[in-house]
Amino acid sequence: MNIREMDSKELYMYYASIMKELEHFDTPTVTNALATYPADTENCLGLYEPHKTAWYTDERMRCLYPELGPRCGFAVTCVYGVPGMQFSRLSFGDILEAIEESPKPVILAMKFDAPEEYRRKNAMIGDNMLTCFKQLGVTGVVGDGPARDYRGMQPLNVQCMFTGLTAGHGFMPIEAVNIPVSLCSMDLAPGEVIHMDENGAVKFSAKYLPDVLERCKRISENDAKRQAQIRTCVNAEETANAMKGIYK
Template sequence: MTPDELVEALRRVDSATLANAVEQLELRDATKGYADLRLRCLIPQPVPMVGFAVTVVIDSTTPGRQGDTRLYPDLIAAVERSPKPCVVVCQESGPDPARGCHIGDVVGSRLARHEAVGVVSGSGIRDLAGLRPLGMWAFALGTVVAHGTWTITAVDIEVEVAGLRVRPGDLLHGNEDGLLRVPQERPGELLRLVGAVREREARSRLAGTAAYDVQH
């Protein structure tokens, strides 16, 4: 199975069903591999977000610092060379992530032109009205009105967002329920497990059983 075929198949799966299937691969602990409840879906789209991670570290909250965009071309270059579709994942390195702002409609428009299907911030974003028409998913801890001391400090390194470690090239899947890192080792088996999860849950709903299903 090619990466493109896997991406297309995963666009037809909701994130909770996929998470149940991933657990059954037993490639990681069941408490790992997904973002925690701090991460909010601020801009949903009709089809689940599926894309390969491009990572960036931004300092937007160090007092007295001057914003510095010298590494912005490095981010765009990383997006350009990434497998497509891609998702840009931003970690705040400044001292106050609750005040950080990583993406607005200007940067978002540039990313969308390079086939980014989503942005994920471990801090804040802004310009939701301008981001919505771009057709990208947007995940963040919330919104922040100012961009602070926006400075890219690193591109294409491992980052952490809402408890989820993300490396460049990781395959991510998200919808209104949250964000999941998808193992790429056994794609055929993963899709078979997705089908099995769907069948089992459909039978449980039809049976109307009162028993608690651990795959809820």
């Protein structure tokens, strides 16, 4: 069936099947398919200017469970604030409702709108919260503050990326749910696709999922052939020739 002939349920099921296939590829391969080498018009979609555009996370983000491998899903976003703000209309339940209403699988993106001294010390998530999120279809969580309950969260099989670990936290009110956020150099809108692994996270529009998968397959095949060729090289000239097309 043509993608334009699918209803929303069929479309999201189709996208979910592609996301599952993309979990066989690491996030650097996905970034290569999206924007890393724009001169490669066959294998790179060229969706972003690769150096300046905020399309993937920086070195502050830490993957807590590398052994779980890559995860891919639709973004649901939330923003935590600090005690004392004059706003109390939203609650943890609003985050859960947004997850429930989103197509699956979900990657929850958590923004911490707080001064650095508060944000660096207060854990954004623990095993109780993550259990709730998993129950509603979350397969990965990414946040720009620390986490806690490392051992308690590990058996839940949900990939987690945060800036580190800490032992405690205080009350953190909810400022917003499902608005655009920026997490460690990645600008993200609700409903965009996130791919994440131990290298970091990257975002892109769901409409590109088939094209990204096609290019990831080609890139992986090309990399395997190139590296096999490099292992046969006996001098610098041969090695440099094997890398043509990537480095001059």
